Amino acid sequence: MKIAIIGATGLVGQTMLKILDEHGFTKNNEIILYASEKSSGTILSTETKSYIVRKLAHDTIEKDLTFALFSAGSSVSQLWAKEFIKNGTIVIDNSNAFRRNKNVPLVVPEINANEINLKTKLISNPNCSTILLSLPIHTINKVYKIKRIIVSTYQATSGAGKRGIDDLINNTTNKFPYKIQNNLIPEIGTTLSNGYTLEEDKLSYEIKKIINKSSFTLSATAVRVPIKNCHSESVNIEFYSPININNIIKILSSTKGISCSNNISLPMPLLSDGKDEIFVGRVRKDYSTKNAINLFLCGDNIRKGAALNAIEIMEYILKTYY
C-alpha cells in the first residue's frame, strides 16, 4: 500500500508521519511525502527511515496511492485533491476546503465513521477545536439531550502553524496581526458579517454536521493564547432535562479517547502535549440556571485535533473495507 502526505513539512504533516510510524504503517507500506517547491528536497525521518520530500506537481503524483492525507491549506486541497481522487486514491483532507460540502462527510471516527462507505473518495477532517469538543459533547448528548452550548477557547499558537509558534518565541508579528507574547488575541480568522470569526463559525457549523440530527445550538468565542501547543476550551452545557453530574463524569471517563476526572489532574496543555486523549475535568453543576453544567477540556490540537483524527479515519476505512 502507498500512502501520501501532502504538506508533509508542516506541523500536522510531520505529526502524521510520526503517527503512521507509531501505528506500524511505515514498516510494510510506502510513504510518499509532498510539499511545496520551497520545501521539496527536505529530509524527514522516523525512528527507522528517512524520506525525501517531493514537490507536488502533475508529474510527481503517484497513480497507485491508496490514501492521500492532505494538510497544506485550503487552496492546495482545492487545486490538487481531485488529481488524486481521479486516480482512485482516497483523500482525507485536513483543510477547510470541503467541510461544508454536503457530499463530503466530515468525520470524527468515534462519532460518525459510518458516513463513510465503499465509494467515498473524499473525507474532510474537522477543525482542531471542533474535534476536541465534539467527542465529549457527543458522548454526553447520547445520554442527556443537550439544548445549548457556550464555549470559550484558549487556542495555542501551533494552530497557526510553525510561523505561529515562531511569533510566540521570537516576539514577532509575522503570522499574527499583534504580538502574542504576553498577550492574547480574541480574533481567530476573518470576522464575518454577523460579528463572529471564521474559527467561531467553523465550531458552530462543524459540530452540528458531525453530530447528525443534533438538537442543540452553539455559540463560540475563539481566543489565541500565548501557548506553544494544545487547545483548551471552557464549555457551558445546558440540557432539556435534569442531569446527574457523577453519571456524566462516569460516561466521559469510560469513553475511549477521553480522559476524564475531577480529581486526578486538571486538563491543561502541560499534561496534554503529545497525548492521544482529550482531557476533560472541572465537570460541575452550573447553578445559574436549571439543568446545566460547566466543564473544561484540553487536547493536543496538532495530534488529536488534526493528524491522529485523519489517520484514525484511514484506519477505519482499512478495517471496514479492506
Added chain:
Amino acid sequence: MKIAIIGATGLVGQTMLKILDEHGFTKNNEIILYASEKSSGTILSTETKSYIVRKLAHDTIEKDLTFALFSAGSSVSQLWAKEFIKNGTIVIDNSNAFRRNKNVPLVVPEINANEINLKTKLISNPNCSTILLSLPIHTINKVYKIKRIIVSTYQATSGAGKRGIDDLINNTTNKFPYKIQNNLIPEIGTTLSNGYTLEEDKLSYEIKKIINKSSFTLSATAVRVPIKNCHSESVNIEFYSPININNIIKILSSTKGISCSNNISLPMPLLSDGKDEIFVGRVRKDYSTKNAINLFLCGDNIRKGAALNAIEIMEYILKTYY
C-alpha cells in the same frame, strides 16, 4: 492629610503609590508606606520623591492618618485594619478579608459609591476580575435587565503577585502549582465543595453584592494564562427581553471608565496594560438562544482592577465629605 499604603512593596501597593502621584496626592500630603519586616527599609520612588518603607507594627502606626490603603493579603487586613480604624482612619481594603461582611460596603465607585456614608470607616475593594466585569454589566443592566451571565476568564500571572510573574519568566513553580510557561491552569484558588474555585465564587458573590438588587445569576470559570499583566473575560449575557446590539455598544462606549468599540481595536492585554479603562469589544448577538449577546473585555488587573479602584473610593469620600 496623611495617607498610608499597607503592602507598599507589592504590585498593587506600588501602583497605588504611582496613581497617588499621578493624581497629585504626593504634592501636599504625607504618604507613609508600610510593609512586612522583610521589606522594611526598601526605598520606593515617584517622579519627584523617595519614600522609605516602614515595618508595620504597633509603634510605627501613625495616629492621624486620614486614609489607609491595604493591599497585603487577608491575614494582614484581619490583623491590622482595626488598629487603624480605632484611630479614626478610613481603611480601604483590597483583600478578601471583609468583602462578605454585611456591614462593610464592597464598592466600585462608578456603581455603588453611595453605600459609603460619613461614618464608614472600612470599605472593601472587590476582586480584580469582579471590578473589570461589574462596570460593563452594571451599565448594560441599567438599560436591559440581565437574566444570566456565563463568564470564562483569562487571568494574568500578576494577579498572583510578583512571584506569579516570576514563575512565568523563570519557568519555576514557586507560586503556581504547575508551570505556567506554555501552559494554562484552570484553577485559581482553593476548590470549594460545590466544585467551584474561590476565585469563581468571588466573582459570583461579589458582583451581586456590588450591583444591589440585581436579578441575574452568574456562573464563572477562572483560568490562569501565561501573560504578565491584564485580565480578560469572555462573557455571555442573557436578557429577560429583546435587546439592541448597537444600543448596547453606544451605552458602553459613552460610559466613563469603559472604552468600547467593535471596530477600532480588540480588547487585549497588549493595549490595556497601564490603562485606566476597561476595554470592551466583540459585542455580538448570541444566536444560540433568544435575547443574548457575547462580548470580550480586558483591563489592567493591577491598576483598574485594584489600585485605581481603591484610590477612586478615596477620591469619592474626599469629594463628598471633605
